[in-house]
Amino acid sequence: MLGLLLGLAVADSGSLExxxxxxxxxxxxxxxxxxxxxxxxxxxSLTARQNLAAxxxxxxxxxxxxxxxxxxxxxTDVADDRVRGFSLGMRQRLGxxxxxxxxxxxxxxxxxxxxxxxxxxxxxxxxxxxxxADGTAVVLSSxxxxxxxxxxxxxxxxxxxxxAFSGPLTKxxxxxxxxxxxxxTSDPGDAxxxxxxxxxxxxxxxxPGARLVQALPG
Numbered sequence: 001m002l003g004l005l006l007g008l009a010v011a012d013s014g015s016l017e018x019x020x021x022x023x024x025x026x027x028x029x030x031x032x033x034x035x036x037x038x039x040x041x042x043x044x045s046l047t048a049r050q051n052l053a054a055x056x057x058x059x060x061x062x063x064x065x066x067x068x069x070x071x072x073x074x075x076t077d078v079a080d081d082r083v084r085g086f087s088l089g090m091r092q093r094l095g096x097x098x099x100x101x102x103x104x105x106x107x108x109x110x111x112x113x114x115x116x117x118x119x120x121x122x123x124x125x126x127x128x129x130x131x132x133a134d135g136t137a138v139v140l141s142s143x144x145x146x147x148x149x150x151x152x153x154x155x156x157x158x159x160x161x162x163x164a165f166s167g168p169l170t171k172x173x174x175x176x177x178x179x180x181x182x183x184x185t186s187d188p189g190d191a192x193x194x195x196x197x198x199x200x201x202x203x204x205x206x207x208p209g210a211r212l213v214q215a216l217p218g
Contacts, residue, residue: 002035002108002139005108006034006036007029007033018032019032019033019106032105033105033106033107034098034099035099035106035107036098036110037110039088039095040095042094042098044084047083048070049079049080052066052097056101059101065100066101069100070097072097072100072127073093073096073097073100073123074093074120074123075093087115089117089120090115092112092116092124093116093120093124096112100127104136105135105136106136106139107128107131107136107137107139108140109138109139109140109141111142111143111144112142112147113142113144113146125150132151138151149169153168153169154166155167155168155169155172
């Protein structure tokens with residue numbers, strides 16, 4: 001789905017409209033859309049600043065916004081270092097800076113907190129929160145629930161290619177308060193007995209007729 005939004009893939013059928021504009025089958029990011037999937041594409045032999053300068057030339061943009069983009073994501077101090085020496089988290093930040101150059105109306109990000117230490121994650125969270133407050137629509141995919149809880153107001157959960165949930169984060173939290181756990185055990189009867197012992201965790205119960213998915217210690 002993210003690839004479709006960024007013009008990296010085309011749909012087999014149907015139609016797609018982004019920001020009020022029908023999207024054709026050409027592989028090109030629609031106007032007003034920026035972001036990355038599977039990590040940002042960067043030139044490792046160039047510095048951070050040179051990477052952004054190359055991008056502005058490709059997109060016909062001026063270079064005036066480069067310093068501000070670097071500053072927003074917190075990489076000004078290493079702006080003249082070659083990207084090949086960057087950590088995963090620093091590359092993620094530089095990819096976000098590249099997206100900010102276009103002042104996007106829709107920002108699409110895949111696992112934006114990958115490789116970030118706590119301070120870096122807090123910094124990126126702040127950038128994305130400010131963008132959303134200023135009217136930018138931010139769409140992100142993440143397997144990290146802290147990303148989702150901190151940044152998202154609407155959530156869609158996919159399971160084997162199908163939508164398992166879609167709606168406000170508050171609704172997801174309300175529907176997920178009670179959990180059932182399924183255990184893989186060589187002796188289901190003994191497991192049920194142990195769960196009934198004094199002090200056993202009340203929320204932990206076997207699901208009738210459920211297959212077991214985790215082996216108990218032998």
